[in-house]
Amino acid sequence: MSILNVENLSHGFGDRAIFHNVSFRLLAGEHIGLIGANGEGKSTFMNIITGKLMPDEGKIEWAKNVRVGYLDQHTVLEKGMSIRQVLTSAFDFLLEMDQELNNIYNRMGEVEGDEMQALMDEAGTIQDLLTMHDFYMIDAKVEEVARALGLLDLGLDKDVTELSGGQRTKVLLAKLLLEKPDILLLDEPTNYLDVEHIEWLKRYLNDYENAFILISHDIPFLNSVINLIYHMDNQELNRYVGDYDKFQEVYAMKKAQLEAAYNRQQKEIADLKDFVARNKARVATRNMAMSRQKKLDKMDVIELAAEKPKPEFNFKEARTPSRYIFQTKDLIIGYDEPLSSPLTLEMERGSKIVLTGANGIGKTTLLKSILGLIQPLSGSVEQGDYLEIGYFEQEMSQDIATTCMEEIWQAFPAYTQYEVRSALAKCGLTTKHIESKVKVLSGGEQAKVRLCKLINKASNILVLDEPTNHLDVDAKEELKRALKAYKGSILMVCHEPEFYDGLATAVWDCTKWTTKMV
Numbered sequence: 001m002s003i004l005n006v007e008n009l010s011h012g013f014g015d016r017a018i019f020h021n022v023s024f025r026l027l028a029g030e031h032i033g034l035i036g037a038n039g040e041g042k043s044t045f046m047n048i049i050t051g052k053l054m055p056d057e058g059k060i061e062w063a064k065n066v067r068v069g070y071l072d073q074h075t076v077l078e079k080g081m082s083i084r085q086v087l088t089s090a091f092d093f094l095l096e097m098d099q100e101l102n103n104i105y106n107r108m109g110e111v112e113g114d115e116m117q118a119l120m121d122e123a124g125t126i127q128d129l130l131t132m133h134d135f136y137m138i139d140a141k142v143e144e145v146a147r148a149l150g151l152l153d154l155g156l157d158k159d160v161t162e163l164s165g166g167q168r169t170k171v172l173l174a175k176l177l178l179e180k181p182d183i184l185l186l187d188e189p190t191n192y193l194d195v196e197h198i199e200w201l202k203r204y205l206n207d208y209e210n211a212f213i214l215i216s217h218d219i220p221f222l223n224s225v226i227n228l229i230y231h232m233d234n235q236e237l238n239r240y241v242g243d244y245d246k247f248q249e250v251y252a253m254k255k256a257q258l259e260a261a262y263n264r265q266q267k268e269i270a271d272l273k274d275f276v277a278r279n280k281a282r283v284a285t286r287n288m289a290m291s292r293q294k295k296l297d298k299m300d301v302i303e304l305a306a307e308k309p310k311p312e313f314n315f316k317e318a319r320t321p322s323r324y325i326f327q328t329k330d331l332i333i334g335y336d337e338p339l340s341s342p343l344t345l346e347m348e349r350g351s352k353i354v355l356t357g358a359n360g361i362g363k364t365t366l367l368k369s370i371l372g373l374i375q376p377l378s379g380s381v382e383q384g385d386y387l388e389i390g391y392f393e394q395e396m397s398q399d400i401a402t403t404c405m406e407e408i409w410q411a412f413p414a415y416t417q418y419e420v421r422s423a424l425a426k427c428g429l430t431t432k433h434i435e436s437k438v439k440v441l442s443g444g445e446q447a448k449v450r451l452c453k454l455i456n457k458a459s460n461i462l463v464l465d466e467p468t469n470h471l472d473v474d475a476k477e478e479l480k481r482a483l484k485a486y487k488g489s490i491l492m493v494c495h496e497p498e499f500y501d502g503l504a505t506a507v508w509d510c511t512k513w514t515t516k517m518v
Helices: 042-049 083-108 113-132 135-148 165-179 195-207 219-225 244-279 286-298 363-371 404-411 417-426 443-455 473-485
Strands: 002-013 016-027 031-035 057-062 068-071 183-187 211-215 228-233 236-241 324-332 346-348 352-356 378-383 389-392 461-465 489-493 506-509
Touching (some): 002 042, 016 042, 068 165, 083 135, 219 244, 324 363, 363 461, 363 489, 389 443, 417 443
Parallel strands (some): 068 183
Antiparallel strands (some): 002 057, 324 346, 324 378
16 A cells, blocks of 8 residues: 655755656555765655655655654754653644544534434544554553653653753654654664664664654664665665665666666767768768768767765874873763763873763763863863864754855865865865755765864864764765774764774773763
8 A cells, every 4th residue: 555655756955956856655564764875855855745845846645644753853842841741742643632532522412313323433433543542541651662762761851952962862752652653754863872772773663564764874773674775866766675785786786787888878979970970071971971860869868977976084183192182080070960970081192982872871971071161070181281172063053054165164264265165075065065054954964064174173182972973874984984094092972883893992881980870
């Protein structure tokens, strides 16, 4: 059964086309991975099919009574709402049904005969739906799912705007789980999630009987849960059966076949043009020349898609710092209350250290305390001498109003326009991206703008908070290569073992120090 039909979809922003004449059909029970490079329009596609964005052209048609659950990477939670209120809002449609049921019961006192029977049938259907969706167990279900995702330990009355990125993602996931939708739309759900909860989500999706569409650049995760790939590339959407590895195999074969056909055709075109040029002026051969010219005019010319710019990250290195990058003594981090036991840590020059552990236990707070951006509750941090720090924050402000060029110029006012454009192009951004406002870019493109700032500033210690979030496969591979080549020190929060494997000289498990329940 078809759940969703998309026909002849075209859309763009200004003069930048995202889709051209795209069609798509989603069947019940399909587990789809939606892939493509940063900026190819994956999140835009999700926004169009959920009605958040109107396409320039095309038809979007959902099956009747299909309930859609959407986990959006840019969802904003309202200030003043508690975790409990957000989770309970998953049942809003049931509360509306319950109100409708009460209205039906009220009307029963005024009718009889066939009309009464019709109302009784309608009331019975609604009653069944309420029971099926656990309406009479809402509080118990909220607590059960909150416990599974570690939200009870945060306190269900906590304001959602006080949560970290990972904690917000968990709240939104929990809400989706409670909604029991007919189809899940998941936009990079593993961003900000720790290993434990990625494993939980993997199990949940493997057991999920309904359909889902998943956007993810986490390939091991993607491979473990999907059975179909839709590849978004050059304004097209193409379907491949199997996981990401199978897609790569088939895609490489198709690309090689297309290139071979293109080369054959180019040779044929060159031969035909040569014959026409040599023979059109001669009376004896003019008809043959005209015949070949007609063949040229009617030929359906094969076009190869322009190669996507591959990012190139090379970190500038500053002078050698002192032996110790930092040393802490009885350091207790936190805000209103402690997030850690007393920490006595040290990092030596040349170390590449990864911090792991569940969300909300203080990894970002530890980085900021070491950098001196926030004051510790007690204890001390001593930074080494001659440090030149490059800091990559986990999240970017969504209120930013500058273009990509202005963003780099603010950081490097001495750069010429050519140098700014070259720096952004090296990070894999096209001319149209470079001239766009930062806030209209995808999460991956925004990350590349921030990395551009980082690689153009000489440093001897990189402090990176979840640098792989939103980055596509090519950008992640290039970032790993650049970090391995970097001769300075690295302190990084990361939840992707396959990214830091072979890069880290040490992995610090922050769950050993935290005072938070995880």
